[in-house]
Amino acid sequence: MIRAPRGTFDVLPDDAARRRTLEAHAERILGAAGYGQIETPTFEATELFARGVGEATDIVRKEMYTFDDGGGRSLTLRPEGTAPVCRAYIEHGMHKLPQPVKLWYLSSFFRAEAPQRGRYRQFWQVGAEAIGSAAPETDAELIVLLADLLGAVGAKGVRLRLSSLGTPETRAEYREELKLYLHARESRLSEDVRERIDQNPLRAFDATDPGTRDVMREAPLLLDRLDPQDAAHFAQVRELLDTGGVGYEIDPSLVRGLDYYTRTVFEFESDVLGAQSGVGGGGRYDGLMEELDGPATPACGFAAGVERMLLAAGEPPAPPDHVDLFIALAKPNGAGTGFELSRAARRAGLSAQLELAGRSLKGQLKHADRIGARYVAIVGDDGHVSLKDMESGQQRELDAADVVQAVRKP
RNA sequence: GUGGGCGUAGCUCAGCUGGUAGAGCUCCGGGUUGUGGUCCCGGCGGUCGGGGGUUCGAGUCCCCUCGCUCACCCCA
Missing domain, CATH: 3.40.50.800 (Anticodon-binding domain)
Structure with missing residues (x-):
C-alpha cells in the first residue's frame, strides 16, 4: 500500500472544517488590523533561505528539501515564510507604498525533521509581517494580534515568553563576550554546546545538561548589554503589553532559531502540547531586508503553527451536518x-x-x-x-x- | 541520526504457559413484499506489518527488516 510520505498527513473533511474556521479567525483578526493576504511560491531559490534564514541554523544546515530544477538552478521547498515575504516586498518595490506594509499568509512549509507530536515535514503556519515600521507599537500590536488569534481559536494553557536580542551591533559585541565566557569554561560544557560556541553561542542558554546549565547561570545576559535605544524600545513594548493587560514573562534565554531576529523576540507556548510546546512566535528583523539586497527596512512579524494551535485547542464539538x-x-x-x-x-x-x-x-x-x-x-x-x-x-x-x-x- | 513504546477486520481492540483467527463499532441485507432512529438475525471484511528460523503445529517463541508513535535535538 502506498502511504502518505513520512511526516505528512491527509486533511480529512472533519479536520478541514476546523482549519477553515481557524483561517476565518485569522482573516477576520488580521484583516481588521489592516493586514492584506499574500501568497508566495511553494519553492524559492535556495539562496533566499541560505542568506535569509542563516547558514548556521539547523533549518539551512540539515532540514531543507532542496532540489535541482533540471536547468542548473537550486530550488528549495520553503521552510519558513518571512524570507519569501521580504523577497516579494523587494521584488515588487513595496517600499514605495505607504509604510508599514502589513501582510499575512496561511501557507504550508517544509522541513526534513523527525516527525513527532505537533511536528511534521509539511506543516501549515499563519504568519503576519509588518514591514517598514520600527515603532515598538508594531511589535506590541503583532503580539496582541497573535494573542487574539490564539484566544479565538481556543488554544489552552497558553503563556507568553518575551525578550530582546538588541541590534546587530550590540548583539555582535555580546556574542563575542559570551564566546569568551564559554571558551573559558569549555570543559564544563556539553559536547554539543562546545562545538557550536563560535557558530551560535546563544544556543547554550537552551541546554539541558547540568554542567552547561551551571555555567549559564553566571553567564552575561544580552538584556543587560542592550544599548539605550534598544532598552528603550524593549521597555516601550513591555509598557504597551502591561497597559493592554497582556501577561508575559521575561525570558533572557529565549532564542529563536532563525538568525535574522533583532530586538524583540517572543514565543507563545502551550503546556498541553507535549515536547513541541511552541504554538507561535516571532519578533523583529530589522536587518533581514538588507541581507536580501533590499533597502534598509525595519520589520516585525510572527508565525503560528496551524496544527499546534488546533492541538492546543483540543477537540471541538462536531459541527452538525446540515x-x-x-x-x-x-x-x-x-x-x-x-x-x-x-x-x-x-x-x-x-x-x-x-x-x-x-x-x-x-x-x-x-x-x-x-x-x-x-x-x-x-x-x-x-x-x-x-x-x-x-x-x-x-x-x-x-x-x-x-x-x-x-x-x-x- | 539516537532511544523507548506499538504494529491482529475500514475504526477501537481482545486473543492465557504455541493447538484450526474473535468482539464492538461502521457498512450492506433481512425481520417490516415501498418507510429511519430502539431491538433481533445474517452478511461483507484479515497474506495477524514483511522475511527468515525453531516446532508435528507460530498471531503467540527467536533473529532480521519495514512502518507508526513518543522523546532527544530543533522548532510552528
Missing part, C-alpha cells in the same frame, strides 16, 4: 425525477442529497437519518412524491414540483 433534503428512490424508475428534484432543490439554496448507492428503501431512510436530513422525499411512480418530515415522522403526498417549496418553509 442536510435539508434527502431524495430516496422507492422504485428504480424514479431516478430521473429524483435527479431533477435534487437540482431544483440546490438551485433554491437547499442542501440536497440524492440516493447514489442503490440501497433498499429501508436502507435509504436509515442513511437519511444518519446524515441528519430534515426531510426525505420518497420518489415513487409517475412523479409522485411522499415527503417525510424526519423529526415528526409525518408524511404527505405531493407532486414533485411542490417539494422544494414545502421544504423551504417548514
Whole structure:
C-alpha cells in the first residue's frame, strides 16, 4: 500500500472544517488590523533561505528539501515564510507604498525533521509581517494580534515568553563576550554546546545538561548589554503589553532559531502540547531586508503553527451536518425525477442529497437519518412524491414540483 | 541520526504457559413484499506489518527488516 510520505498527513473533511474556521479567525483578526493576504511560491531559490534564514541554523544546515530544477538552478521547498515575504516586498518595490506594509499568509512549509507530536515535514503556519515600521507599537500590536488569534481559536494553557536580542551591533559585541565566557569554561560544557560556541553561542542558554546549565547561570545576559535605544524600545513594548493587560514573562534565554531576529523576540507556548510546546512566535528583523539586497527596512512579524494551535485547542464539538433534503428512490424508475428534484432543490439554496448507492428503501431512510436530513422525499411512480418530515415522522403526498417549496418553509 | 513504546477486520481492540483467527463499532441485507432512529438475525471484511528460523503445529517463541508513535535535538 502506498502511504502518505513520512511526516505528512491527509486533511480529512472533519479536520478541514476546523482549519477553515481557524483561517476565518485569522482573516477576520488580521484583516481588521489592516493586514492584506499574500501568497508566495511553494519553492524559492535556495539562496533566499541560505542568506535569509542563516547558514548556521539547523533549518539551512540539515532540514531543507532542496532540489535541482533540471536547468542548473537550486530550488528549495520553503521552510519558513518571512524570507519569501521580504523577497516579494523587494521584488515588487513595496517600499514605495505607504509604510508599514502589513501582510499575512496561511501557507504550508517544509522541513526534513523527525516527525513527532505537533511536528511534521509539511506543516501549515499563519504568519503576519509588518514591514517598514520600527515603532515598538508594531511589535506590541503583532503580539496582541497573535494573542487574539490564539484566544479565538481556543488554544489552552497558553503563556507568553518575551525578550530582546538588541541590534546587530550590540548583539555582535555580546556574542563575542559570551564566546569568551564559554571558551573559558569549555570543559564544563556539553559536547554539543562546545562545538557550536563560535557558530551560535546563544544556543547554550537552551541546554539541558547540568554542567552547561551551571555555567549559564553566571553567564552575561544580552538584556543587560542592550544599548539605550534598544532598552528603550524593549521597555516601550513591555509598557504597551502591561497597559493592554497582556501577561508575559521575561525570558533572557529565549532564542529563536532563525538568525535574522533583532530586538524583540517572543514565543507563545502551550503546556498541553507535549515536547513541541511552541504554538507561535516571532519578533523583529530589522536587518533581514538588507541581507536580501533590499533597502534598509525595519520589520516585525510572527508565525503560528496551524496544527499546534488546533492541538492546543483540543477537540471541538462536531459541527452538525446540515442536510435539508434527502431524495430516496422507492422504485428504480424514479431516478430521473429524483435527479431533477435534487437540482431544483440546490438551485433554491437547499442542501440536497440524492440516493447514489442503490440501497433498499429501508436502507435509504436509515442513511437519511444518519446524515441528519430534515426531510426525505420518497420518489415513487409517475412523479409522485411522499415527503417525510424526519423529526415528526409525518408524511404527505405531493407532486414533485411542490417539494422544494414545502421544504423551504417548514 | 539516537532511544523507548506499538504494529491482529475500514475504526477501537481482545486473543492465557504455541493447538484450526474473535468482539464492538461502521457498512450492506433481512425481520417490516415501498418507510429511519430502539431491538433481533445474517452478511461483507484479515497474506495477524514483511522475511527468515525453531516446532508435528507460530498471531503467540527467536533473529532480521519495514512502518507508526513518543522523546532527544530543533522548532510552528
